[in-house]
Amino acid sequence: MTRFLVTGASGLLGLNFCVQAASAHEVSGIVNSVSLKNAPFQVIQHNLEDHKVFRSLIDSCKPEVIIHCAAMANIDNCESQPQLAFQINADLPAGIARQSRELGIKLVHISTDAVFDGIKGDYSESDPPNPVGVYTKTKLAGENLVLSENPDALIARVNFYGYSISGSRSLSEFFLKNLRDQKPMMGFTDVRFNPLLVNHLVDLLLEMTACNLKGIYHTLSSETLTKYEFGCRIAKKFNLDQSLIRPISVKQSGLVATRSLNLNLRTDKLRSAIGHELPDQQAGIDELFRLNNAGYAEKIRALRG
Numbered sequence: 615m616t617r618f619l620v621t622g623a624s625g626l627l628g629l630n631f632c633v634q635a636a637s638a639h640e641v642s643g644i645v646n647s648v649s650l651k652n653a654p655f656q657v658i659q660h661n662l663e664d665h666k667v668f669r670s671l672i673d674s675c676k677p678e679v680i681i682h683c684a685a686m687a688n689i690d691n692c693e694s695q696p697q698l699a700f701q702i703n704a705d706l707p708a709g710i711a712r713q714s715r716e717l718g719i720k721l722v723h724i725s726t727d728a729v730f731d732g733i734k735g736d737y738s739e740s741d742p743p744n745p746v747g748v749y750t751k752t753k754l755a756g757e758n759l760v761l762s763e764n765p766d767a768l769i770a771r772v773n774f775y776g777y778s779i780s781g782s783r784s785l786s787e788f789f790l791k792n793l794r795d796q797k798p799m800m801g802f803t804d805v806r807f808n809p810l811l812v813n814h815l816v817d818l819l820l821e822m823t824a825c826n827l828k829g830i831y832h833t834l835s836s837e838t839l840t841k842y843e844f845g846c847r848i849a850k851k852f853n854l855d856q857s858l859i860r861p862i863s864v865k866q867s868g869l870v871a872t873r874s875l876n877l878n879l880r881t882d883k884l885r886s887a888i889g890h891e892l893p894d895q896q897a898g899i900d901e902l903f904r905l906n907n908a909g910y911a912e913k914i915r916a917l918r919g
Protein backbone atom coordinates (compact mmCIF):
# COMPACT_ATOMS: atom_id res chain seq x y z
CA MET A 615 0.00 0.00 0.00
CA THR A 616 1.28 3.47 -0.94
CA ARG A 617 0.28 6.88 0.47
CA PHE A 618 -0.68 9.15 -2.48
CA LEU A 619 -1.32 12.89 -2.48
CA VAL A 620 -3.19 13.85 -5.68
CA THR A 621 -3.75 17.40 -6.93
CA GLY A 622 -6.68 18.15 -9.25
CA ALA A 623 -8.78 15.49 -7.52
CA SER A 624 -12.01 16.94 -8.94
CA GLY A 625 -10.66 16.85 -12.52
CA LEU A 626 -11.11 14.12 -15.11
CA LEU A 627 -7.81 12.39 -14.39
CA GLY A 628 -7.38 13.26 -10.70
CA LEU A 629 -10.83 12.04 -9.68
CA ASN A 630 -10.59 8.77 -11.60
CA PHE A 631 -7.10 8.25 -10.17
CA CYS A 632 -8.28 8.81 -6.59
CA VAL A 633 -11.37 6.58 -6.92
CA GLN A 634 -9.42 3.76 -8.55
CA ALA A 635 -6.32 3.96 -6.33
CA ALA A 636 -8.35 4.21 -3.11
CA SER A 637 -9.33 0.53 -3.35
CA ALA A 638 -5.72 -0.52 -2.65
CA HIS A 639 -3.91 2.58 -1.37
CA GLU A 640 -4.20 5.46 1.08
CA VAL A 641 -5.24 8.48 -1.00
CA SER A 642 -5.64 12.18 -0.22
CA GLY A 643 -6.96 14.40 -3.02
CA ILE A 644 -6.81 18.19 -3.29
CA VAL A 645 -9.77 19.95 -4.93
CA ASN A 646 -10.22 23.66 -5.55
CA SER A 647 -13.57 25.14 -6.66
CA VAL A 648 -15.50 21.85 -6.96
CA SER A 649 -16.35 20.10 -3.70
CA LEU A 650 -16.88 16.36 -3.37
CA LYS A 651 -19.22 14.29 -1.22
CA ASN A 652 -18.99 10.63 -0.11
CA ALA A 653 -15.59 10.30 -1.78
CA PRO A 654 -13.80 7.03 -1.01
CA PHE A 655 -10.62 9.01 -0.17
CA GLN A 656 -9.61 11.97 2.01
CA VAL A 657 -10.61 15.26 0.34
CA ILE A 658 -8.74 18.53 0.99
CA GLN A 659 -10.07 21.80 -0.42
CA HIS A 660 -7.32 24.27 -1.32
CA ASN A 661 -6.46 26.81 -3.98
CA LEU A 662 -2.89 26.07 -5.04
CA GLU A 663 -2.29 29.42 -6.76
CA ASP A 664 0.11 30.09 -3.90
CA HIS A 665 2.19 26.91 -4.09
CA LYS A 666 3.89 27.64 -0.73
CA VAL A 667 0.80 26.29 1.10
CA PHE A 668 1.58 22.93 -0.46
CA ARG A 669 4.24 22.29 2.20
CA SER A 670 1.66 22.22 5.01
CA LEU A 671 -0.46 19.74 2.99
CA ILE A 672 2.57 17.48 2.56
CA ASP A 673 3.29 17.73 6.29
CA SER A 674 -0.23 16.64 7.19
CA CYS A 675 -0.66 13.87 4.55
CA LYS A 676 2.92 12.54 4.57
CA PRO A 677 2.66 11.13 1.03
CA GLU A 678 5.14 8.70 -0.47
CA VAL A 679 4.04 9.73 -3.97
CA ILE A 680 2.56 13.00 -5.30
CA ILE A 681 0.47 12.78 -8.48
CA HIS A 682 0.26 16.33 -9.82
CA CYS A 683 -2.82 16.55 -12.08
CA ALA A 684 -4.04 20.08 -11.25
CA ALA A 685 -3.70 22.45 -14.19
CA MET A 686 -5.33 25.26 -16.07
CA ALA A 687 -6.33 22.96 -18.92
CA ASN A 688 -8.86 25.08 -20.79
CA ILE A 689 -7.12 26.30 -23.95
CA ASP A 690 -9.22 29.46 -24.33
CA ASN A 691 -8.81 30.48 -20.66
CA CYS A 692 -5.04 30.08 -21.05
CA GLU A 693 -5.07 32.30 -24.16
CA SER A 694 -7.01 35.04 -22.32
CA GLN A 695 -5.06 34.76 -18.99
CA PRO A 696 -1.50 33.81 -19.97
CA GLN A 697 0.05 34.97 -16.68
CA LEU A 698 -2.27 32.88 -14.54
CA ALA A 699 -1.75 29.95 -16.94
CA PHE A 700 2.02 30.20 -16.41
CA GLN A 701 1.54 30.41 -12.65
CA ILE A 702 -0.65 27.28 -12.50
CA ASN A 703 0.97 25.20 -15.26
CA ALA A 704 4.64 26.06 -14.70
CA ASP A 705 5.33 27.85 -11.36
CA LEU A 706 3.11 25.52 -9.34
CA PRO A 707 4.65 22.24 -10.59
CA ALA A 708 8.13 23.79 -10.18
CA GLY A 709 7.35 24.55 -6.52
CA ILE A 710 5.93 21.06 -5.97
CA ALA A 711 8.99 19.52 -7.66
CA ARG A 712 11.36 21.49 -5.42
CA GLN A 713 9.53 20.39 -2.27
CA SER A 714 9.29 16.77 -3.41
CA ARG A 715 13.07 16.69 -4.00
CA GLU A 716 13.84 18.31 -0.63
CA LEU A 717 11.62 15.80 1.18
CA GLY A 718 12.51 12.71 -0.91
CA ILE A 719 8.94 12.20 -2.16
CA LYS A 720 8.32 10.62 -5.58
CA LEU A 721 6.67 13.07 -8.00
CA VAL A 722 4.55 12.17 -11.01
CA HIS A 723 3.84 15.27 -13.08
CA ILE A 724 1.15 15.16 -15.76
CA SER A 725 1.94 16.90 -19.03
CA THR A 726 0.42 16.77 -22.51
CA ASP A 727 0.92 15.18 -25.94
CA ALA A 728 0.47 18.69 -27.40
CA VAL A 729 3.98 19.92 -26.55
CA PHE A 730 4.67 19.12 -30.24
CA ASP A 731 3.58 21.28 -33.17
CA GLY A 732 1.94 18.31 -34.89
CA ILE A 733 3.62 18.82 -38.25
CA LYS A 734 5.81 15.72 -38.54
CA GLY A 735 4.02 13.24 -36.24
CA ASP A 736 5.57 9.98 -34.96
CA TYR A 737 7.27 11.91 -32.13
CA SER A 738 9.54 10.18 -29.65
CA GLU A 739 10.55 11.51 -26.22
CA SER A 740 13.85 12.74 -27.71
CA ASP A 741 12.18 14.89 -30.41
CA PRO A 742 12.35 18.63 -29.64
CA PRO A 743 8.96 20.01 -28.54
CA ASN A 744 7.52 23.08 -30.25
CA PRO A 745 4.21 24.02 -28.61
CA VAL A 746 1.83 26.23 -30.61
CA GLY A 747 -0.40 27.95 -28.01
CA VAL A 748 -0.31 29.48 -24.51
CA TYR A 749 -1.62 26.32 -22.79
CA THR A 750 0.96 24.05 -24.37
CA LYS A 751 3.79 26.59 -23.94
CA THR A 752 3.06 26.78 -20.21
CA LYS A 753 2.85 22.96 -20.00
CA LEU A 754 6.27 22.62 -21.67
CA ALA A 755 7.69 25.24 -19.29
CA GLY A 756 6.21 23.12 -16.46
CA GLU A 757 8.00 19.99 -17.72
CA ASN A 758 11.35 21.80 -17.95
CA LEU A 759 11.05 23.42 -14.52
CA VAL A 760 9.95 20.13 -12.90
CA LEU A 761 12.96 18.27 -14.29
CA SER A 762 15.39 21.01 -13.30
CA GLU A 763 13.98 21.12 -9.74
CA ASN A 764 13.67 17.34 -9.38
CA PRO A 765 15.54 15.23 -11.97
CA ASP A 766 14.02 12.06 -10.43
CA ALA A 767 10.47 13.16 -11.27
CA LEU A 768 8.36 11.15 -13.72
CA ILE A 769 6.64 13.19 -16.42
CA ALA A 770 3.74 11.53 -18.22
CA ARG A 771 2.66 13.12 -21.51
CA VAL A 772 -0.97 12.13 -21.82
CA ASN A 773 -4.23 12.44 -23.71
CA PHE A 774 -7.30 10.72 -22.31
CA TYR A 775 -11.10 10.44 -22.22
CA GLY A 776 -13.65 8.89 -19.91
CA TYR A 777 -16.28 9.82 -17.33
CA SER A 778 -15.99 13.14 -15.49
CA ILE A 779 -17.78 14.75 -12.55
CA SER A 780 -19.50 17.31 -14.82
CA GLY A 781 -20.41 14.71 -17.44
CA SER A 782 -19.01 17.00 -20.12
CA ARG A 783 -15.23 17.24 -19.64
CA SER A 784 -14.01 14.64 -22.10
CA LEU A 785 -14.20 14.04 -25.84
CA SER A 786 -16.01 10.72 -25.33
CA GLU A 787 -18.66 12.54 -23.26
CA PHE A 788 -19.00 15.14 -26.05
CA PHE A 789 -19.65 12.45 -28.67
CA LEU A 790 -21.90 10.35 -26.41
CA LYS A 791 -24.07 13.31 -25.37
CA ASN A 792 -24.62 14.56 -28.92
CA LEU A 793 -25.17 11.07 -30.32
CA ARG A 794 -27.71 10.25 -27.60
CA ASP A 795 -29.49 13.59 -28.13
CA GLN A 796 -29.38 12.88 -31.90
CA LYS A 797 -27.66 16.22 -32.51
CA PRO A 798 -25.28 16.57 -35.48
CA MET A 799 -21.67 17.28 -34.51
CA MET A 800 -18.29 17.78 -36.18
CA GLY A 801 -15.51 15.16 -36.14
CA PHE A 802 -12.07 16.33 -37.24
CA THR A 803 -10.52 14.23 -39.98
CA ASP A 804 -7.12 15.94 -39.81
CA VAL A 805 -6.43 15.77 -36.04
CA ARG A 806 -4.60 12.56 -35.14
CA PHE A 807 -4.02 11.45 -31.55
CA ASN A 808 -3.48 8.38 -29.33
CA PRO A 809 -6.00 8.85 -26.51
CA LEU A 810 -6.21 6.42 -23.60
CA LEU A 811 -9.28 5.64 -21.53
CA VAL A 812 -8.61 7.49 -18.27
CA ASN A 813 -9.05 4.28 -16.25
CA HIS A 814 -6.34 2.57 -18.32
CA LEU A 815 -4.15 5.66 -17.81
CA VAL A 816 -4.62 5.34 -14.04
CA ASP A 817 -3.55 1.66 -14.18
CA LEU A 818 -0.44 2.67 -16.13
CA LEU A 819 0.45 5.53 -13.76
CA LEU A 820 0.21 3.13 -10.80
CA GLU A 821 2.40 0.63 -12.63
CA MET A 822 4.95 3.28 -13.68
CA THR A 823 5.11 4.53 -10.09
CA ALA A 824 5.64 1.01 -8.76
CA CYS A 825 8.49 0.58 -11.31
CA ASN A 826 9.96 3.92 -10.11
CA LEU A 827 10.28 5.30 -13.66
CA LYS A 828 11.97 8.69 -14.03
CA GLY A 829 12.03 11.25 -16.83
CA ILE A 830 9.60 11.78 -19.71
CA TYR A 831 7.28 9.02 -20.98
CA HIS A 832 4.60 9.19 -23.67
CA THR A 833 1.79 7.57 -21.71
CA LEU A 834 -0.72 6.98 -24.48
CA SER A 835 -2.51 4.30 -26.45
CA SER A 836 -0.45 2.24 -28.87
CA GLU A 837 -2.89 3.16 -31.66
CA THR A 838 -3.38 6.48 -33.45
CA LEU A 839 -6.67 7.58 -34.98
CA THR A 840 -8.42 10.79 -36.05
CA LYS A 841 -11.00 12.50 -33.86
CA TYR A 842 -13.62 11.64 -36.50
CA GLU A 843 -12.69 7.93 -36.35
CA PHE A 844 -12.76 8.08 -32.54
CA GLY A 845 -16.33 9.43 -32.59
CA CYS A 846 -17.41 6.79 -35.13
CA ARG A 847 -15.96 3.97 -33.02
CA ILE A 848 -17.90 5.21 -30.00
CA ALA A 849 -21.11 5.46 -32.05
CA LYS A 850 -20.63 1.90 -33.31
CA LYS A 851 -19.90 0.43 -29.87
CA PHE A 852 -22.85 2.20 -28.22
CA ASN A 853 -25.12 1.40 -31.21
CA LEU A 854 -25.77 5.09 -31.98
CA ASP A 855 -26.16 6.85 -35.34
CA GLN A 856 -22.66 7.44 -36.71
CA SER A 857 -24.01 9.57 -39.60
CA LEU A 858 -24.64 12.40 -37.07
CA ILE A 859 -20.85 12.95 -36.99
CA ARG A 860 -19.86 15.25 -39.86
CA PRO A 861 -16.31 14.61 -41.11
CA ILE A 862 -14.60 17.99 -41.37
CA SER A 863 -11.11 19.49 -41.28
CA VAL A 864 -10.12 21.96 -38.54
CA LYS A 865 -9.62 24.63 -41.22
CA GLN A 866 -13.20 24.19 -42.53
CA SER A 867 -14.62 24.21 -38.98
CA GLY A 868 -13.82 27.87 -38.25
CA LEU A 869 -12.13 27.14 -34.90
CA VAL A 870 -9.73 29.97 -34.06
CA ALA A 871 -7.27 28.69 -31.40
CA THR A 872 -4.28 27.07 -33.12
CA ARG A 873 -4.09 23.30 -32.67
CA SER A 874 -1.38 20.73 -33.35
CA LEU A 875 -2.76 18.37 -35.98
CA ASN A 876 -0.65 15.22 -36.03
CA LEU A 877 -0.17 14.20 -32.40
CA ASN A 878 0.81 10.64 -33.19
CA LEU A 879 3.39 10.01 -30.44
CA ARG A 880 5.62 6.94 -30.17
CA THR A 881 5.08 4.82 -27.07
CA ASP A 882 7.87 2.23 -27.44
CA LYS A 883 9.92 3.73 -24.56
CA LEU A 884 7.09 3.05 -22.12
CA ARG A 885 6.29 -0.37 -23.61
CA SER A 886 9.85 -1.57 -23.10
CA ALA A 887 10.08 -0.04 -19.61
CA ILE A 888 7.00 -1.89 -18.33
CA GLY A 889 7.43 -4.97 -20.51
CA HIS A 890 3.97 -5.23 -22.05
CA GLU A 891 1.74 -3.76 -24.76
CA LEU A 892 -0.30 -0.61 -24.18
CA PRO A 893 -4.09 -0.63 -24.69
CA ASP A 894 -5.28 -0.13 -28.28
CA GLN A 895 -8.37 1.94 -29.16
CA GLN A 896 -10.80 -0.98 -29.16
CA ALA A 897 -9.72 -1.99 -25.63
CA GLY A 898 -10.42 1.57 -24.41
CA ILE A 899 -13.82 1.88 -26.08
CA ASP A 900 -14.90 -1.63 -24.98
CA GLU A 901 -14.06 -0.69 -21.37
CA LEU A 902 -15.82 2.70 -21.74
CA PHE A 903 -18.94 0.75 -22.76
CA ARG A 904 -18.57 -1.78 -19.93
CA LEU A 905 -18.14 0.99 -17.34
CA ASN A 906 -21.23 2.75 -18.70
CA ASN A 907 -23.30 -0.42 -18.29
CA ALA A 908 -21.91 -0.92 -14.78
CA GLY A 909 -23.16 2.55 -13.70
CA TYR A 910 -19.64 4.03 -13.38
CA ALA A 911 -20.53 7.35 -15.09
CA GLU A 912 -23.34 7.96 -12.54
CA LYS A 913 -21.04 6.90 -9.69
CA ILE A 914 -18.48 9.55 -10.72
CA ARG A 915 -21.10 12.30 -11.19
CA ALA A 916 -22.69 11.47 -7.79
CA LEU A 917 -19.45 12.51 -6.06
CA ARG A 918 -20.18 16.19 -6.76
CA GLY A 919 -20.76 17.94 -3.39
Ligand SMILES: NC(=O)c1ccc[n+]([C@@H]2O[C@H](COP(=O)([O-])OP(=O)(O)OC[C@H]3O[C@@H](n4cnc5c(N)ncnc54)[C@H](OP(=O)(O)O)[C@@H]3O)[C@@H](O)[C@H]2O)c1
Binds near residue numbers: 625646685687775
Ligand atom coordinates in the same frame (compact mmCIF):
# COMPACT_ATOMS: atom_id res chain seq x y z
N1 LIG B 1 -8.02 15.96 -20.65
C1 LIG B 1 -7.04 15.60 -21.51
O1 LIG B 1 -7.23 14.82 -22.47
C2 LIG B 1 -5.63 16.09 -21.30
C3 LIG B 1 -4.78 16.06 -22.41
C4 LIG B 1 -3.45 16.39 -22.23
C5 LIG B 1 -2.99 16.74 -20.97
N2 LIG B 1 -3.83 16.81 -19.91
C6 LIG B 1 -3.28 17.16 -18.60
O2 LIG B 1 -3.76 16.22 -17.66
C7 LIG B 1 -3.90 16.84 -16.38
C8 LIG B 1 -5.29 16.63 -15.85
O3 LIG B 1 -6.21 17.17 -16.79
P1 LIG B 1 -7.79 17.04 -16.59
O4 LIG B 1 -8.40 17.00 -17.94
O5 LIG B 1 -8.08 15.97 -15.60
O6 LIG B 1 -8.08 18.48 -15.96
P2 LIG B 1 -9.47 19.11 -15.50
O7 LIG B 1 -10.57 18.10 -15.61
O8 LIG B 1 -9.61 20.40 -16.23
O9 LIG B 1 -9.21 19.40 -13.97
C9 LIG B 1 -8.28 20.36 -13.56
C10 LIG B 1 -8.07 20.17 -12.08
O10 LIG B 1 -7.12 21.16 -11.63
C11 LIG B 1 -7.64 21.78 -10.47
N3 LIG B 1 -7.14 23.13 -10.34
C12 LIG B 1 -7.13 24.11 -11.29
N4 LIG B 1 -6.67 25.26 -10.76
C13 LIG B 1 -6.37 24.99 -9.45
C14 LIG B 1 -5.86 25.77 -8.38
N5 LIG B 1 -5.58 27.06 -8.53
N6 LIG B 1 -5.68 25.18 -7.18
C15 LIG B 1 -5.98 23.87 -7.01
N7 LIG B 1 -6.46 23.07 -7.98
C16 LIG B 1 -6.66 23.64 -9.20
C17 LIG B 1 -9.15 21.77 -10.68
O11 LIG B 1 -9.82 21.97 -9.44
P3 LIG B 1 -11.35 22.50 -9.35
O12 LIG B 1 -12.07 21.93 -10.55
O13 LIG B 1 -11.84 21.94 -8.04
O14 LIG B 1 -11.29 23.99 -9.38
C18 LIG B 1 -9.34 20.37 -11.26
O15 LIG B 1 -9.37 19.43 -10.23
C19 LIG B 1 -3.53 18.31 -16.60
O16 LIG B 1 -2.18 18.47 -16.27
C20 LIG B 1 -3.71 18.52 -18.09
O17 LIG B 1 -2.87 19.55 -18.57
C21 LIG B 1 -5.16 16.52 -20.06
